[in-house]
Structure formats: structure tokens, C-alpha cells
Amino acid sequence: MQEKEILVKAEGLSKKFCKDLKTSLWYGVKDLISNLSRDDHKRNLRDKEFWAVRNINFELRRGECLGLIGHNGAGKSTLLKILNGLIKPDEGKVTIKGKVGALIELGAGFNPILSGRENIYNNGAVLGFSRKEIEEKLNEIIDFAELREFIDMPVQNYSSGMKVRLGFAVAAQMEPDVLIIDEVLAVGDLGFVLKCFKTIDKILPKTAIVFVSHSMPTVSRVCNQIIVMEHGKSMYNGSNVGKGIDKYYARFIENESNVVFTDNSIELIDAKIESPKGQINWNDNLKVYYHFKLLKDIPVPEFFTIIVDKEQRPVALLEKNLSGVIIEKDGHIMFAVSHNELQLSKGIYSINIAVRSSVNKEPIYRKNSIINFQVIHENETWEPFLLKSTYEVCSYNNPLNKG
Structure with a gap:
């Protein structure tokens, strides 16, 4: 297995939606009648249509983490659903190698009437793992999620934080080749979030991660590539994470008082x-x-x-x-x-x-x-202040070390 093989490749991904449901259904009927023999409707916008994602391109290799940032409605969720195979693009294609784990929406992929334990088996099967492989990881998943006391309770009775813990535990402990993480980690408590980031650090060398967050210190910490989206398009796409974050921040300067x-x-x-x-x-x-x-x-x-x-x-x-x-x-x-x-x-x-x-x-x-x-500043930090400091060499016999 190559350490730097390309696991995710997006080529000209575009997806459009219609603002009106009735019109959208009518366009769907027309497209079926025409048997999709023409591609004009894919390339050109019709009345009430808009591009949710437009011409997105990137390559993501094993060991790399792509930060996907942008304001609400910029197209991030649509792009994630294309990558996860939930919706098809109108233009372009995406190629993904290996098993894919996704935390896109809170509780997504869970059957609410089944217990947490049963959902672990279901989600593991969706990821492509055998029952034996899931059983080998079962206790690690339960312990990581900190839900042993509630693991046989229906998921519909879980809090939002419990669902996040279970979802991340399954996705991370099964170690998929590609891991897609949306803003869901913002729901968890600080202790669990820190544990998640520690796990991300551990699995990243063997995984390609697409990470969506509105927390720029978090993006700076875990990502080595970044795409800044605005109205479905890429405003910035590159490996200079700090430059991408600056472009994202600049949008907020003109907020109204x-x-x-x-x-x-x-x-x-x-x-x-x-x-x-x-x-x-x-x-x-x-x-x-x-x-x-x-x-x-x-x-x-x-x-x-x-x-x-x-x-x-x-x-x-x-x-x-x-x-x-x-x-x-x-x-x-x-x-x-x-x-x-x-x-x-x-x-x-x-x-x-x-x-x-x-x-x-x-x-x-x-x-x-x-x-x-x-x-x-060139560096992004978690803390609100970056204070000037000076360092000096101290010997073992320095007075500071005397009782």
C-alpha cells in the first residue's frame, strides 16, 4: 500500500438545485422524457435554478487532511454529500478508493429504534466491514464513545452529544480509508472533542480526511490543505492554510452594527x-x-x-x-x-x-x-492571545531551582 496514493479525486464537480419544488419536479419529468439524450440542461441554468457547487477540483492523498470552510450556504454540505455518494453531480466526477466513513449530519446513518450496539453493527456493515471485524472493534468503539451504560438503549433516546460520540467512535475506530467530518464535533463536550482530535492525529497517516468546521484554530491544527467556498465556487484552493483562513476571515469585516x-x-x-x-x-x-x-x-x-x-x-x-x-x-x-x-x-x-x-x-x-x-499573523492559535515572550538559557544550578 502506497503511503501517498490518491484516495479522493474531484474533477470539475458541479451540482445545481431549483428554488421551487414544483418547478424542480417538472424539470425532472422533462429530463426523463428526453431520456437524458441532451446535456444542455446540465451545463446551463434554467429558470429558478442555481449552482450549489460549481467546478470544484482537488486531489487528496493518504495522510492528508483537507479543510473545507465557508459561510453557511457556501456549498460545503452539498459537496460533502457528493463525496459521500448521497447525491450525484450534474457535472464532473469524483473518484474515491477504499472504505469511506462520514459524519455529515447529526444522527445520520442511525436507525432511531435500534440500540447503540445494533447501530454499530449496521454502520460498520455500511462501511464495508464484516461482522467479525466489527466484533473485534466493538469494545473499543463502546469505550471510546463512553456509552457502555447506555449502549443497549434505543438511539432515539440519545442526546445530541451521545449521538456524536457514537458516530465518531464508529467512523474513527473502524479506521476507514477516507473519513468525512462535518461540523458535528461542535456539539460534543470539550473533553470528548480533544479526544477526537487526538484520534484524528493517530489515524491520519493511514487515512485521507475531509474536515468541515467554522473553528479556524481547529482547521489550522488538523488540516494541511484548504478550500474556501463562496456561493458554490472555490475562492481559494491550496496548501497555504493560513492564507485560506485569512480569505475566510476577510468576509466578516463588513458586518453591520x-x-x-x-x-x-x-x-x-x-x-x-x-x-x-x-x-x-x-x-x-x-x-x-x-x-x-x-x-x-x-x-x-x-x-x-x-x-x-x-x-x-x-x-x-x-x-x-x-x-x-x-x-x-x-x-x-x-x-x-x-x-x-x-x-x-x-x-x-x-x-x-x-x-x-x-x-x-x-x-x-x-x-x-x-x-x-x-x-x-502567520500562525493560527487556539488561544485568544499570542503574547510576546523571551527565552533565556538557565543552568541546573540556577537560583530558580533552589528550594
Whole structure:
């Protein structure tokens, strides 16, 4: 068996759908009547049709992991279903060698009225393994899924996390030649997810993996190839995973902001950062300019700049104003707040602004995603901060080692 043999080859894969069910059924009848003698309907869009996947090409060898990323509706799920043989492409072809395991949809492939144990045998058989081969792996699958107590309970009574554990355990422990993993791992608890990634590291040398996720640190960790999809097409296809992730992140820079609270005593006129194209290199300075206008006669309020990540999780808070903010004529307030040597890790971030009264400390205004910016760095990390560090050689007799 060759270590670098091609296990998955996609050539010009395209798939189109119709937005209207009635029209779709009518097109199907027409295609059957014409006995598919003409291919014009495959190459050209008819009324109400659209390309869900368009001209996707790649090769995936044993030992390689392809990251498939893109926003919801970009065509990832359709492409996965083509690769898994659930639907046929309208154009192009896909060639897959060996056994294929897939975790595409939560609970997919499970018979809900059968027990977990019975579903292990069913799924193993679908993968092409004999009953003897499945029995040899049965205890490993049950232990990995951490479901021994519930393995004879109907799957319809399983929680979403239990289904994920069972599905991944079958797919990974049976060690297929090709493993397709959708976003289902996001449902599992952190401990199990970490165990899954450890298993992926273990089986990857013998397997080709197609991995779909919205977690870019995860994609960066496990993938050595990447395809970025947008409206069914490939925006980027290559081995530079970091470059592909940057293209994915860049799409989120223009998100619209929204006011989530106001007592109508102040409004935000404008906000911007001192950076071209909303991009900041790691360790550069972050400077945010604000322009507010008071709608009521109140003292200078307190301003809080909150930085959140792409999933809207707060990661940092800039100190409130103790000086440097004054009320100009007509109630205008214009100021800048700076943070030197920004060490947020690579990714897309948003700025939320919160304003509260300096008298009674009550909130008076909050607006989310007023500015979106991208931190540029060559490395992707799990952690929200990548802090500068220095290393120095210490001898065994260093005072730090003395009790």
C-alpha cells in the first residue's frame, strides 16, 4: 500500500438545485422524457435554478487532511454529500478508493429504534466491514464513545452529544480509508472533542480526511490543505492554510452594527480605527476614533471599548476614560483610545462600545460590532492571545531551582 496514493479525486464537480419544488419536479419529468439524450440542461441554468457547487477540483492523498470552510450556504454540505455518494453531480466526477466513513449530519446513518450496539453493527456493515471485524472493534468503539451504560438503549433516546460520540467512535475506530467530518464535533463536550482530535492525529497517516468546521484554530491544527467556498465556487484552493483562513476571515469585516440599548441621552455618530482596510498586524498599535453627540445635558459619561471575537465572545476590555474626553459645543464628544502592541491572536474581531453614567454608573448606551478588524499573523492559535515572550538559557544550578 502506497503511503501517498490518491484516495479522493474531484474533477470539475458541479451540482445545481431549483428554488421551487414544483418547478424542480417538472424539470425532472422533462429530463426523463428526453431520456437524458441532451446535456444542455446540465451545463446551463434554467429558470429558478442555481449552482450549489460549481467546478470544484482537488486531489487528496493518504495522510492528508483537507479543510473545507465557508459561510453557511457556501456549498460545503452539498459537496460533502457528493463525496459521500448521497447525491450525484450534474457535472464532473469524483473518484474515491477504499472504505469511506462520514459524519455529515447529526444522527445520520442511525436507525432511531435500534440500540447503540445494533447501530454499530449496521454502520460498520455500511462501511464495508464484516461482522467479525466489527466484533473485534466493538469494545473499543463502546469505550471510546463512553456509552457502555447506555449502549443497549434505543438511539432515539440519545442526546445530541451521545449521538456524536457514537458516530465518531464508529467512523474513527473502524479506521476507514477516507473519513468525512462535518461540523458535528461542535456539539460534543470539550473533553470528548480533544479526544477526537487526538484520534484524528493517530489515524491520519493511514487515512485521507475531509474536515468541515467554522473553528479556524481547529482547521489550522488538523488540516494541511484548504478550500474556501463562496456561493458554490472555490475562492481559494491550496496548501497555504493560513492564507485560506485569512480569505475566510476577510468576509466578516463588513458586518453591520446594531444598537442593543439606549436611554436616548447619547448617540454614536462615527467610529473608525487607524488602520488601512481594517487590518492590523500582530504587535501593532490599535487606535480607535469615536464621535458621539449628547442628546441630553449630562456630565461626561464613561466609555468602555469591548473587543469580541468572530463568535461574539468577549476577549478584552480597554480601560474606561479617566481623562482625555471633553464635551464640546453643541454636545459633541470626539476622542481616541489607544492600545499599544496589540497581541490578540490571528483572526477577525469586533469592537462593541458601552457607555454608562459617570454619576450613578447606570448604562446609557451600547452598540455592538461598530467596527470589525482583522489581526494578521502567520500562525493560527487556539488561544485568544499570542503574547510576546523571551527565552533565556538557565543552568541546573540556577537560583530558580533552589528550594
